[in-house]
Each structure stands twice: as C-alpha cells, then as structure tokens.
Amino acid sequence: MRRAHVATAAALLGVIVSVSSLAQAAKPEDTAATRAQGQALFERACLFCHGVTGQGDGPAGWFLGRYASPRPQNFTVGSFKLRSTPSGDLPTDQDLFRTITKGIPGYMPGFASLPETARWQVVAYVKSFYPGFRTETPVPLSLVGAPTHQLAESLDRGRALYTSFECHTCHGIEGQGDGPVAQAGELKDAFGLSIPTANLTRPSSFKNGASLLDLVRTLLTGLDGTPMPSYAARLSDRETDAWDLAQYIRALSAESVP
Amino acid sequence: MLVIALFIALMVSNVPAALAEMEQGYGTVNVHVLYRGTVPPPTEMKVTRDPETCGATISLQSLTVHSPSDGLKDAVVMIEGIHSSGKEQTRTQPMVLSNSKCSFSPHVIPLQTGSTLEIQNLDQIMHNTHITHEIRTFINVAMVANGRPVAKKVANPGLYRVQCDVHKFMEGYVLASGHPYFGVTDERGSAKILDVPAGEHDISVWHERLGQLQTHVTVPPNGEATATFEFHEDGTGHSRRINR
Amino acid sequence: MLYRKSTLLVATGILVIIALSSLAMPNQAQAIPAFARKYEVNCTACHTAPPILNTYGQWFLENGYQLPGTEDGGTTGKKKLGDVTLDDVGKYLAFRLVGNAVRSWSFTQQNPAGVDTGVAQNKTELTFPENFVLFAGGTVMKNVGFMVELGHDVEGGGAAVERGFVSFNNLGAQDLAHVRVGKFDPSAFYSVVTIRQQLNEVGESASSSCTTAFAPCSFNRIGLAPSAFATKFYGLYDRGGSPLSPFASSLYNSGGELGLDVHGRPFGKAWLYQVGVVNGANEPFGDSNKGKDLYAMLRYDYGHSDYFAANISGFVYHGNSNAKVQTQEDVNWHRYGVSARATYQMVDLYAAYAVDRINHVPSGVSGAFDATATGLTIGADAYVTNETLLSLRYDNLDAGGVLEQRKSATFVGLQAKQYLRTNVAVFVRNDVNVRKSEGGETAARNLRNAFFAGIDIIF
Numbered sequence: 003m004r005r006a007h008v009a010t011a012a013a014l015l016g017v018i019v020s021v022s023s024l025a026q027a028a029k030p031e032d033t034a035a036t037r038a039q040g041q042a043l044f045e046r047a048c049l050f051c052h053g054v055t056g057q058g059d060g061p062a063g064w065f066l067g068r069y070a071s072p073r074p075q076n077f078t079v080g081s082f083k084l085r086s087t088p089s090g091d092l093p094t095d096q097d098l099f100r101t102i103t104k105g106i107p108g109y110m111p112g113f114a115s116l117p118e119t120a121r122w123q124v125v126a127y128v129k130s131f132y133p134g135f136r137t138e139t140p141v142p143l144s145l146v147g148a149p150t151h152q153l154a155e156s157l158d159r160g161r162a163l164y165t166s167f168e169c170h171t172c173h174g175i176e177g178q179g180d181g182p183v184a185q186a187g188e189l190k191d192a193f194g195l196s197i198p199t200a201n202l203t204r205p206s207s208f209k210n211g212a213s214l215l216d217l218v219r220t221l222l223t224g225l226d227g228t229p230m231p232s233y234a235a236r237l238s239d240r241e242t243d244a245w246d247l248a249q250y251i252r253a254l255s256a257e258s259v260p
Numbered sequence: 261m262l263v264i265a266l267f268i269a270l271m272v273s274n275v276p277a278a279l280a281e282m283e284q285g286y287g288t289v290n291v292h293v294l295y296r297g298t299v300p301p302p303t304e305m306k307v308t309r310d311p312e313t314c315g316a317t318i319s320l321q322s323l324t325v326h327s328p329s330d331g332l333k334d335a336v337v338m339i340e341g342i343h344s345s346g347k348e349q350t351r352t353q354p355m356v357l358s359n360s361k362c363s364f365s366p367h368v369i370p371l372q373t374g375s376t377l378e379i380q381n382l383d384q385i386m387h388n389t390h391i392t393h394e395i396r397t398f399i400n401v402a403m404v405a406n407g408r409p410v411a412k413k414v415a416n417p418g419l420y421r422v423q424c425d426v427h428k429f430m431e432g433y434v435l436a437s438g439h440p441y442f443g444v445t446d447e448r449g450s451a452k453i454l455d456v457p458a459g460e461h462d463i464s465v466w467h468e469r470l471g472q473l474q475t476h477v478t479v480p481p482n483g484e485a486t487a488t489f490e491f492h493e494d495g496t497g498h499s500r501r502i503n504r
Numbered sequence: 505m506l507y508r509k510s511t512l513l514v515a516t517g518i519l520v521i522i523a524l525s526s527l528a529m530p531n532q533a534q535a536i537p538a539f540a541r542k543y544e545v546n547c548t549a550c551h552t553a554p555p556i557l558n559t560y561g562q563w564f565l566e567n568g569y570q571l572p573g574t575e576d577g578g579t580t581g582k583k584k585l586g587d588v589t590l591d592d593v594g595k596y597l598a599f600r601l602v603g604n605a606v607r608s609w610s611f612t613q614q615n616p617a618g619v620d621t622g623v624a625q626n627k628t629e630l631t632f633p634e635n636f637v638l639f640a641g642g643t644v645m646k647n648v649g650f651m652v653e654l655g656h657d658v659e660g661g662g663a664a665v666e667r668g669f670v671s672f673n674n675l676g677a678q679d680l681a682h683v684r685v686g687k688f689d690p691s692a693f694y695s696v697v698t699i700r701q702q703l704n705e706v707g708e709s710a711s712s713s714c715t716t717a718f719a720p721c722s723f724n725r726i727g728l729a730p731s732a733f734a735t736k737f738y739g740l741y742d743r744g745g746s747p748l749s750p751f752a753s754s755l756y757n758s759g760g761e762l763g764l765d766v767h768g769r770p771f772g773k774a775w776l777y778q779v780g781v782v783n784g785a786n787e788p789f790g791d792s793n794k795g796k797d798l799y800a801m802l803r804y805d806y807g808h809s810d811y812f813a814a815n816i817s818g819f820v821y822h823g824n825s826n827a828k829v830q831t832q833e834d835v836n837w838h839r840y841g842v843s844a845r846a847t848y849q850m851v852d853l854y855a856a857y858a859v860d861r862i863n864h865v866p867s868g869v870s871g872a873f874d875a876t877a878t879g880l881t882i883g884a885d886a887y888v889t890n891e892t893l894l895s896l897r898y899d900n901l902d903a904g905g906v907l908e909q910r911k912s913a914t915f916v917g918l919q920a921k922q923y924l925r926t927n928v929a930v931f932v933r934n935d936v937n938v939r940k941s942e943g944g945e946t947a948a949r950n951l952r953n954a955f956f957a958g959i960d961i962i963f
Contacts, residue, residue, distance in 0.1 A: 045773070046678075047573030050560040051549075053809035061807030062558035064849045065548045068890045080396040089411065090391075090399040111543035118403065167384040167404060171309075171426055188428050192395050204682030206544075226397035229425035231388040233402045235410040 019240040022101025029095075032126045043120055047113065052077065066109055071190075071197035071228070074110075077131035081192060081227040084210050086142035089224045089232035092132075094140050098125045106209045133186035143222050143234060149245035160250025163243055167233060169202075169251075177202030177254035192227040200230075203255040217248035225247065277472040285481025292486070293327045293335040293445045293465050297493025305429050307362070310385045314362035318429050322469040324447070331449020332467065332491065334368040339441035339453065340462040340474065351440040354378050354411065357422065357432065359387040359403055364422050364432030368468070370442045374418050377434065380409040391434065392421045400425075419466075433468055458482075465489045473497045508511070533612055538641060539569065542595040547926060547962075552852050554962060555600075555700045559805070559813045559847075566693060566767065566776070568649035568673030569642055573729040575674055577643030596642035597618070602704060603633030604933075604958035611725060612950040633959060635704075647673040651688075667760045688758045690799060691733070693767055693778050695817045695843035698733050698757045700720055702895040703886050703917050703933060705729040706954070708749050717745025718830055721880040725951055726913055727751030728935055730842065731879035731901035732791075732856035739869070739906030740827045740835070748827065749901055750910075755839045756799050756821040757858070775804040776817075784826040795824030814846040830906070831868025838863065847870050850887040860904065869906065877904030893921040893929075914938040921960070929960045 030036045045054070053060040056077035063074040075082070084101050085093040093101075102121045105112030113121060117130040129135040149156055164170065172189065174180040179201035183189060191197040205212035221244055224232035237244045280306070302321035307314045324333035354376040360363045360383065371377070379389045381403035389410075391398040397421055401410050414420070414436045422432035443451035458481040464474040470491040477485040491497045540547050547554050550561030557565065563572035570576050608628040634657065641651035648670065655666040670688025691698045708727035713719050718741055733753040740748040753759060765780025778801040803817035823837040843856035862875040883897040897917045903910040919933035935954040 043573060047571065049808070050558075050563065050572065055809050057809060059809045059811050060559075061811065061813030061847065062549075062560040064811040065552050065558055068548070068850070070890055076395075079394075086401075089401055089410075099909075105544065107544045108546050109549065111545055111549070111571055113571065113574065113576075115571070115574045167402065168426070171386070183426055186308065189425060192392060192397065202864055224400050224402075226400060227395075229388070229390065229400070231390065231400045231402040231425075233404075236402060236404050236407050241284050250620075 029122045030119060030126070032129070036123050036126045037130050039120075040123035040125070043116070043124050044127050047116070048124065051110075056128065067195065068084040069195070071193070072109060073193065073195065075256070076193075077128050078191070079227075080132045080134050083225040083227055085094060085140075085223050085226070086138040086145075086219055087223065088143060089226060092134055092138050092140040093143055094239055095122075095125050095129075096142075097140075098128060102210065107207050109209070143219075145218060145222070149214070149249060150242050151246060153249065156246045156249045157253055159243070160218040160253075163247045167197060167236070167247070169247075172199045172229065173202050174199075177251065189229045190227075197228055202251050205252065205255050212252075214245065214248045214252065217251055218244045265421050265433055287458050287479035287481060288338070288484045289441075289446070289456050289461075289463065289464070289477055289479060289480055290484060291337040291443065291451045291453065291465070292487045292488045293332045293449045293451070293467070294447075294488065294490045295316040295323060295332040295470070295493075296330060296490055298401065299325050303448045306430075309427060310362065311502060312373060313383050313385050318362065320429060322464065326448050328447055331445065331447065332470075333445055333447050333449065334366075335445045335449070335451075335465050335467040335489075336368060336370045336435045336471075337443050337445065337451050337453065337465045337487075337489075338370070338435070338437055339439070340464050342441055342457070342461060350374065352376075356380060356409075357389070357433075357434070358382055359389060359424070359430075362387075362427050363430055364424075366432075366444075368433045368435070368444055370435045370437065370444045371414060372440050372442075373436050373438050375436075376411050376413050378409050378411045379403065381405065383405060386426070387424045387430070388426055390425055391420050392423075393418055393420050413482045435466065463487050467491065470495075470497070505656075506876065519652070538594070538596045538598045538639065539564070542642065543571070549834075552847060553702065553887070554960075556702065556852065556885070557697075557700065559807050566682060566769075567679075568647060568671040570647070570649065570673065571650070575646050575678075575848065577646040577673075582685050596640050598639040598641075598963065600637045600639070600960075601633050601636075602958070602960040602962075603635050603637070604631055604704065604706070604956040605633060606955075606957040607631055607706075608955040609725065609951065610953040610955075612875050612952070618658070626903075647675075648786050649673060657692060672806065673934045679773075681766050681768045681770075683764065685764050687762045688765065689759050690755075690761055690763075690765065690780055690782065690821075691757045693776060693803065693817075693846040694756075694801060694802065694819065694841075694856075695729070695815050696732070696854045696883075698730070698753045700760050701730065702893070702921070703728070703897050703919055703935075704956075704958070705753070706935075706956070708751050710749070711844075717741075718828075718832060719747075720830065720909075721747035723749075724752075728899075728915060728917065728954065729753060729961045730757075730856065730881040730897070730914075731880040731899040732843070732858045733757030734879050734901060736858075736860045736877035736879055736901060737827075737837075737862070737904055737905035738903060738909040738911075739830060739873070740837075741832075742832065743828060745832075746827075750901070750905065755797070755826075755837070755860075756801070756819050756841065757839075761797075764948045765799075774805050777801070778803075784824060793890075797824055797826055801941065811849045812847065814844070816842070816844040818842040831866060833866035834870050835862045836865060837861070853883070853886040855882045857881075857951060862904070872907050874904040874907060874910060878902045891923040893923070895919040895921065912939070927962045930958070931960065932957045 049060055050062040051060045051074035052058055053063060058074040058076035060074060067073050082093045085097050087093060099121055102124055103112055103114050170181050172181040172184050179199040184199040187196060189197050200208060210216055222234045222237055224230050302319040305318050305320060307316060307318050351372045352375040355369050355371045356378045357369060359381040381387055384405045386405060387403045389403055390400040393416060399412050417436045417438040420434035422434060424430040441453050441456050443453050445451045456479045458479050460478050462474055463477050464472055466472045473489045475487055477487050479485045531719060550557055552563055636656040638654040643649045650670045652841045653666045654663055656663045661674040665687060667687055669684050669688040671682060671684045673682045675681040689699050706728040708723050709725040711722045711724055714721035727749055729751050734751050735748050735754045736750055738750050742748060754818040761782035763780055763782030765778060767776060767778040769776050780799050781796045784797040799819055799821040801819035803815055807813035819840040819841050825834040825836060827835050827837050829835060834888055834920060839860050841858035845854040857880050860877045861883050865873050865875050880900045885893060885895045887893055900914045901912055903912045915935050915937055917933060917935040919931055921929045921931040923929045932954040937951050941953045
C-alpha cells in the first residue's frame with residue numbers, strides 16, 4: 003500500500019519533471035542557429051504572404067485583402083495587432099506563438115501541425131525582422147481575475163459599458179459592424195487601407211480569438227495598426243468591467259463559441 | 261591603490277575637456293519663422309459626429325500667420341546633429357496633450373525623448389487618441405468621457421502623428437528630440453532656444469504643412485544668434501542668419 | 505416545346521433560389537469550398553481569383569492539400585473519434601456552379617453548308633448554367649490526400665467523375681516526390697492550368713453527320729477554349745470513332761486522364777519537376793491502348809517579395825497511338841509546350857504556346873494532311889476594384905489535320921466579373937472573331953461575335 007503511494011508519487015513527479023523539461027525543450031534559446039532554422043521554415047511556409055524580407059509583400063500577399071485591409075503583417079514596422087501587451091508595445095514571444103499556432107480567422111491558417119519547437123524557431127526568426135525586439139522587453143498586461151457577477155447582471159452592466167465606451171460608433175448598436183463611422187468609410191489601417199469593422203455577431207471571425215479571455219485581452223490591448231483602441235486605462239479602474247463587456251459582446255451573437 | 265591612480269588619471273584627463281567647455285560657454289538662439297504669401301482660407305468641414313461638442317462645422321487652418329509680421333505659429337525649430345553635453349538641464353517634464361472641443365491642444369508638441377506624454381480628454385464624449393511614429397503605433401487609446409489621463413514615456417526621437425479615428429478632422433503632432441535644443445514658435449513666429457553650446461550648428465525648422473528648412477548658426481559664448489526662416493507660398497523657402 | 509419552356513422555368517427558379525440562398529449565407533461561409541472552411545481562411549488566401557491559384561495555393565496543391573511547409577494531413581480542422589480523425593463533412597465537400605445563363609451568337613447561317621451563306625443571324629439562348637461540380641477533397645492522413653470531382657454537364661446530360669485521385673506526398677523527403685494516382689489533370693502544375701480559367705470553356709456545335717463513327721464531320725460553330733491546350737487537328741477520331749473537337753483541351757492539357765504522375769522540388773524551391781504516364785488521350789475506359797503516353801514538365805518559379813511572382817514552364821508530351829484518322833489508322837501525336845505567368849499586385853498575366861506534331865502521317869490521308877499545328881493563348885486578369893475582375897484573352901489556333909477541313913481561328917474575349925459576395929459572381933463576356941472579315945463557310949469563320957452572361961457560385 004505504502005509502496006503503491008510511493009510509486010504513484012514518483013510517477014507524478016516524473017510526469018511533472020518530464021512536462022517541464024518538455025516545455026523547456028520545446029522553446030529553444032534565441033540563437034543564430036535557432037533563427038536559421040526558423041528562417042528555413044519561414045521560407046517554406048510563411049514567405050508566400052509575408053515576403054522574404056518580412057514586409058508582408060509576399061508573392062501571394064496582395065490578394066488577401068486586395069485593395070483593402072488587411073494585408074499580411076509587415077514584421078519590420080513594429081506594430082502588432084495581436085498582443086497581450088499595452089498599446090504600442092511589442093508582443094511577447096507567447097503572443098507570436100499563439101498567433102502562429104491558432105492563425106487568424108479568415109486570413110491566416112493555424113500552424114498547430116508544425117512541431118512546437120518549429121513554431122518557436124519561427125517566432126525567433128520573425129522577431130529578427132524588427133530591431134526593437136533586441137532592445138525592448140514587452141511585458142503583458144495583467145488580465146484581471148474572472149467574472150464575478152451573475153450573467154444577467156453582467157449583461158446589464160456590459161450593455162451600459164457598450165454604450166458609454168461608444169463601441170456602437172464603429173461596431174453598430176447591434177454589433178453588426180455597421181456603426182456610423184464604419185458606414186462613412188472613414189476607418190483606415192496604418193497603411194491607409196480602408197479597414198472593415200469587426201462584426202461582433204460573428205465571433206468565429208474575431209481575429210484575436212472569441213473566448214471571454216480573448217475578448218478581455220482585445221479590449222485591454224486594442225489592435226495596433228487599426229482604429230481599435232486600448233481600453234486598458236479605463237478598465238484598470240474597475241476590473242470586472244472588462245468581463246462584463248466581454249460577456250455582453252458574446253451575447254450579441256447566437257453563434258456558439260468554443 | 262591602482263584604482264585610485266586610475267581615478268586620478270581619469271580626472272586629470274577630463275580637466276582639459278571641462279575647461280574647454282567652460283571657455284566655450286553657451287548662447288541663445290533666437291529663431292523667427294515667417295510665411296510670405298497669402299494664407300489660404302480655412303477648410304470648413306461639416307461635423308457629422310458629436311456636433312453638440314464639436315460644433316456644427318469645424319474650421320481647419322494649418323497655417324496660423326501673424327499680421328503684419330508674417331510670423332508663423334506652430335513651427336518646430338531644432339538644432340541638428342548635436343548631442344547632449346551634460347551641462348544643460350534635460351527638458352523631460354511631462355507634456356500634456358488634451359482632447360478639447362474636438363481638437364488636440366496644443367496642436368504641436370515638441371519634447372525631449374524620455375519625457376512623458378500625458379493624454380487627457382476634457383470633452384464629454386469619447387475620443388480615441390491614436391498616435392503613430394512613422395507607421396508603428398505609439399499608442400491607440402480610448403479616452404472615455406471623464407476618464408483618467410493616460411501617460412506614456414516617449415523613448416524614440418522623430419515625428420509622431422496624433423489622430424482620432426472617430427473624428428477624422430482632429431490632427432496633432434509630437435516632435436521628439438534626442439536633446440533639449442528645440443522650441444516651437446509662438447503667435448508671432450518666434451522661438452528661443454536657450455543654453456546652446458557655443459559654436460557652429462545646423463538648425464532646422466519643421467512645419468506640418470510647409471515642410472522643412474535648414475540653415476547654419478554660429479552661437480557665440482554667452483551671446484545670442486538669430487536665425488530667420490522664410491516659407492513662401494510657392495513652396496520654396498530660404499533662411500538667413502545673424503550672429504551677435 | 506412545352507417541355508423546353510417548363511425546363512427553362514424550373515432552371516431559372518433553381519438558379520434564383522441558389523443565388524438568393526447564397527446571398528443569405530453568413531459572411532464567413534464566403535470562403536470557398538472545403539479547404540477554406542477547413543483552415544478558416546478566405547478563398548483569397550489561395551486564389552488570385554477562383555479558380556486560378558496564387559503561389560500559396562499552388563504550393564498547397566503540390567503538397568497534397570496540406571499547408572506548404574507542413575505535413576498537417578492528419579490533424580488540422582479535424583475531429584478526433586478515438587484514434588480516427590474525421591473532417592466535418594463541410595470541410596471536404598464543396599460545390600461549384602458555373603456557366604452562362606444567356607448565350608447570344610451572331611453568325612452566318614450555313615447549316616446545311618452553303619445555304620443562306622452571307623446572311624448574318626443572331627441566336628439567343630437561355631441556358632441553365634452548364635456545369636455543376638461537386639468536390640470532395642482533403643487528406644485522409646498525414647501525406648495522403650484525395651480529390652474527387654463529380655461533374656454534371658447540363659447540355660450533355662449525365663454526371664461523370666471528371667477527376668478522382670489519391671496523392672501520396674513528401675515521399676522520401678519533404679518535397680522530394682509527390683505521387684498522384686487515378687484520374688487527374690496532368691497540367692495541374694503547369695504555369696497556365698487547363699481547368700483553372702476565368703473565361704469558361706464554351707463547347708463547339710457539331711453537325712449531325714458527326715454521330716456516325718469515322719464519318720467526315722463538320723462544325724456549325726467553333727468552340728471557345730484556350731488554343732494552346734486545344735486538340736488543334738481537324739479530322740481526328742478517338743479509338744471508338746467519335747470525332748475529336750479541334751478546340752477541346754487534350755493530351756497534357758486534358759482535364760482528366762487516368763494514370764500516375766510524380767512531381768516535386770528536390771533541387772531547391774525554385775525548380776519543379778513533373779513526370780507522368782497516362783492511358784492516353786481519347787482512350788475509352790477499359791480499352792487497351794497500344795502504349796501509354798508519357799510526359800515530363802519542368803518549371804521555374806520566382807517570387808520573394810513586392811507582391812510579385814513569376815514562373816515559366818515547359819513540357820514534352822509523347823503520345824502513343826492515341827488517336828485515329830478517318831481511315832482508322834493510328835497516329836502518334838506529340839505536344840511540346842511552353843508557358844509563363846507573372847503576377848504583380850492586382851494584375852495576372854499569362855501566356856501559353858504549344859506545338860502539336862503527328863509523326864508518320866498515315867498513308868490513307870498522306871498528302872492531304874497537315875501534321876503540324878500550333879496554338880497560342882495570351883491572357884490577363886486584373887482586379888480594377890475589390891469586387892470587379894476584368895479578363896482579356898487572345899487565342900490563335902493555327903490548325904492542322906485534314907487540309908480541306910481545317911481552318912485556323914483567332915479570337916479575342918473580354919469578360920467583366922462582378923463579385924456580389926466572395927463566393928458569388930455574375931459576369932458578362934464578349935468574344936470576337938478576329939478573322940470574320942475573311943468570310944467563308946466554315947465554323948471558324950462564320951462566327952462573328954458571341955456574348956455571354958452568367959453566374960459563378962462556389963460554396
């Protein structure tokens with residue numbers, strides 16, 4: 003009996019150790035060799051859209067948005083939409099890894115099929131396109147706990163926030179991406195391309211993910227290079243607001259969200 | 261022992277440089293920026309959003325010229341190719357950028373890198389203050405009514421464009437300098453740059469609409485130099501310098 | 505007559521319903537078929553303008569319907585059921601309905617030949633979109649892909665497997681060798697691909713004499729298809745005696761042949777090789793050919809940045825007793841082709857040229873048979889707005905075959921396509937016969953102008 007306990011404990015320990023060593027083995031050191039391996043992968047899988055110099059002008063890149071946004075990400079500029087960091091800051095390695103793994107609905111396939119180590123190698127190579135990654139240390143915003151209100155109360159609060167944050171200006175009162183500024187065609191991305199507003203009733207098209215946590219992250223960070231601003235300053239006052247607004251945005255759609 | 265010897269050697273070796281600097285001294289540069297020509301009438305835009313705050317129409321005039329002196333307001337003047345010498349005090353006090361009556365105030369902010377830019381919203385509507393440095397986002401932040409100000413340190417020198425995606429007519433500029441030798445012209449088109457190390461310097465002026473001009477000044481120790489820039493209606497310009 | 509009218513009504517009704525239902529579909533179903541749904545991307549990730557592929561789509565195809573640089577066949581977009589992984593049905597089934605709803609011909613009546621010559625007539629037909637294709641494609645496991653295309657030709661009636669094959673990918677090493685086995689289009693990796701055209705193929709109209717085996721056959725109206733890929737010879741028959749249309753795509757450029765082929769990029773990313781063996785063009789299923797047809801293709805790709813991509817390719821196709829002449833003697837028919845394509849931002853330019861040769865003209869037709877024919881196709885597609893695609897195509901067929909039948913043809917076609925949604929487009933198209941001033945009583949000369957309006961729906 004006692005022996006069995008010991009065996010279980012040893013096995014558990016073994017699992018923990020092996021898991022942690024796996025995680026460490028998966029993310030290689032950011033060395034020249036790692037970047038070279040990342041480059042080889044990049045040139046097989048990413049170059050078509052992002053281009054050999056990482057400027058988002060690959061041979062197949064124009065067709066993605068044609069005359070409108072989005073074009074493939076230009077890694078040399080230093081603006082990244084999908085982050086966990088404050089507006090204007092670079093993304094963390096984990097942010098880049100998440101985007102490579104999950105892709106961007108509508109525009110970029112996910113590369114979960116690449117081995118984890120390979121994805122980290124691509125992260126290292128992508129970072130080498132922008133020198134700021136060598137001097138800046140991106141720090142993720144702390145995501146606030148969890149929703150505390152009952153759903154009904156949360157939705158009421160979220161609806162009020164949706165109004166007071168003027169989400170409807172772009173996304174429309176019903177969230178269908180048809181707010182007055184969107185309809186006026188005034189919204190442009192950083193490159194001057196007209197950019198469509200997210201239709202909040204179609205969560206499966208959300209570029210930064212559609213889970214509650216993804217929505218809270220998007221509200222806090224904004225999407226750099228687009229008109230979507232960060233609400234971090236406002237949301238840091240009352241932390242539960244982020245969750246309430248996220249709950250309300252999810253309730254705008256009947257689509258089920260993973 | 262060795263350390264002390266090294267320290268003394270360093271001190272001694274620094275003395276001539278420090279002496280030279282003291283002898284060299286510091287001077288002031290007075291800058292006058294003029295616009296010669298007719299000022300185009302302001303662009304009147306109908307306000308489609310938030311007219312109760314922004315007004316029914318908005319008048320956009322990127323050239324503010326003083327009459328009769330022709331002095332041009334909101335031009336940024338800056339010594340070029342100079343590094344901080346250490347004597348001067350850095351000018352890294354926080355600079356406040358306000359969203360006020362649907363415009364950015366001040367319209368042009370020069371500051372030294374390392375300064376904090378503090379953004380506030382005095383209007384009872386939401387603005388988003390979207391600042392880009394070249395193409396990179398510096399900050400894009402939702403400024404809800406009655407919200408707290410947002411502060412961010414400006415680390416990189418260069419021109420920052422300030423916009424509000426919701427109110428397209430709102431526009432402003434932040435010019436970040438790596439050193440403290442800069443200024444922005446007042447209503448009469450004048451600016452003063454204090455404590456400039458004596459010697460030869462290039463000096464430039466930048467205006468959002470008229471572009472850039474450059475000239476040369478010789479700053480005398482404990483004296484004053486004057487640089488005058490003239491922008492012309494046809495897009496040309498020239499500059500002259502007077503040293504006193 | 506009554507029957508025709510009701511057919512038209514029903515057809516129009518179905519068309520309207522399909523158009524409306526696709527309009528009502530949610531935004532993200534805009535993606536094309538299966539692959540877009542599987543990877544949750546828009547069709548523009550892989551296509552310049554469907555069905556034409558961009559470089560990414562090209563590599564996806566080469567890699568056996570796996571993302572370039574990966575071997576993701578087993579997992580992406582699939583549900584796990586124990587140790588079996590399954591795609592959602594919608595992730596490997598797709599549907600395309602394309603064709604002209606209205607065709608209007610301006611031509612000189614001459615059927616039967618010689619009657620009413622010189623009198624220009626207009627004939628307008630409402631036609632149900634001519635072609636439905638049901639696709640099922642994807643990967644069954646890592647490095648094993650499949651594609652089945654079930655086509656329905658409304659005019660001809662019936663459904664047929666246009667393509668159906670299995671691919672085994674990345675054999676030996678990544679991109680060393682990919683094998684396709686089954687009924688496939690040999691030119692899938694060529695710079696200009698037969699089954700990926702903006703201007704739909706419009707079939708010829710054959711005279712009634714053409715139904716008798718090995719009977720002399722004339723055409724009332726020529727077909728409109730890329731001349732470089734066309735059969736090019738007048739007076740050829742398949743092994744069953746049915747006349748071959750000089751305008752239909754064949755040999756290397758056939759839409760579907762039974763066989764096996766191998767392609768890969770072992771010499772770096774820029775060079776693609778392809779070799780293959782097929783039963784041979786015009787081979788009725790189950791017949792035994794005297795020999796197999798062989799082909800080899802080499803392609804060079806350039807594309808790094810600046811939204812620019814270009815490639816050039818050439819092939820040799822060696823036919824082996826793959827057609828007959830009227831005297832029922834076999835001919836060996838070879839084709840040599842070069843093609844090139846360049847894409848820059850919104851513009852897609854392409855050209856293909858092919859020389860067809862018949863070695864050893866059979867004695868039964870010797871002296872009255874031109875053994876060499878050439879075809880040239882030059883085209884351009886350009887997005888003039890986000891939703892409007894203009895296409896221009898020039899075709900010159902320098903025909904060969906039986907001297908008294910053959911007539912060369914030159915056509916220019918212009919099409920404007922308007923995307924109502926990403927997956928629904930309407931188009932108008934006009935083709936002009938450049939040689940109409942030469943007059944004459946053959947199909948290649950009597951057609952003056954052809955106008956089409958149609959719809960292209962993909963989901």
